[in-house]
Amino acid sequence: MASSVPAASAVPLLLLFSLAAVAGGNIILPACKTVSGRVDPTFCEEALGSVGAGVDAKSYKELAVVAADLLVANATSTKAKIDGLLASSGGKNIGGAALQALRSCQALYGGIVDSGRGSATAIRGGRFREAAAGLEKAAAAVRRCEDGFGKSGVSSPLTKEGDNASRLAGLAVALLAFVY
Template sequence: MGPSRSLPCLVLLFLVASSRASVLEDECKSFAAGHPAIGYDYCIKFFQASKDSATADKRGLAVIASKLAGAAASGIIKRIHALVASEKDKRIQMALHDCDQLYSQAVDELDGAAKGAAAGTPRGKADAVAYVNGALGAPGTCETGFGEMGVESPLVAEYSEFTKEVYITLDVTHSL
């Protein structure tokens, strides 16, 4: 291909890449408008964990967000296992086991959300939204268990981060 033919191809490739990047930017701007406490920068940072997010369409972003949030829940489960192994107080161990179950369920729900979003059907979207809403309950329920015992949760930082990630996932999934 000569130089005169390659330039239009490069311009077209740039335009496609630019329009895809704007999908991510537009979604994060929309999210930030409704969630100023979390914001645009956090949304962009969240998606930067997946190189595919820069070129994804809305459905792709919903799938990516579900997978990223699911991976975060899996990381919390590993932290819970480490805490259980080192904890001597049986009540706290029981609360951690409850949290383990809640975050394990969240992993399953976020996997279901990714599949629903990927389906690209109205039913798939409805399922994805329902699954993400289910996952959103895990951190609060976990923290409530510690609060009822009058003990500070060792998962406060994880609770905050996971909640933000699930809100992003829910917002992007709703936008489908």
């Protein structure tokens, strides 16, 4: 009987320490659990935890900015990859349909960079619906890029990058759903 009293008093202490850990630190895990119905929680944790700003975030709004910034970094890198593919081949080693798809994706990823930057700025300014619209536009541009390769019957060299871009845009939108 005496042993049950200390065990019972330990439960509130554990709850207190758990709440203190969330309130005083990293909110990535609870945020990723919250949006897990819309976004893969492992992807969420890995993406947001990959940069200091994610680890230091204190709100879903700040995490949404991080996701939008990661989208911009992804799209910038993907556009550079496309630029490299086009420059290295000079268009000579790439078939007409693939060349056309790459050029289309080059323009689309330039737009994704702009949409991502605009969305991050809108989030910071509290314009959440505007931000969500920009992020959804970015995800649609990724789909159009991939569709261009599919229609040409050529496999896309950008599938992995596109998947990540779509997931980052979706993550930011999912987080925003809990902000406004």
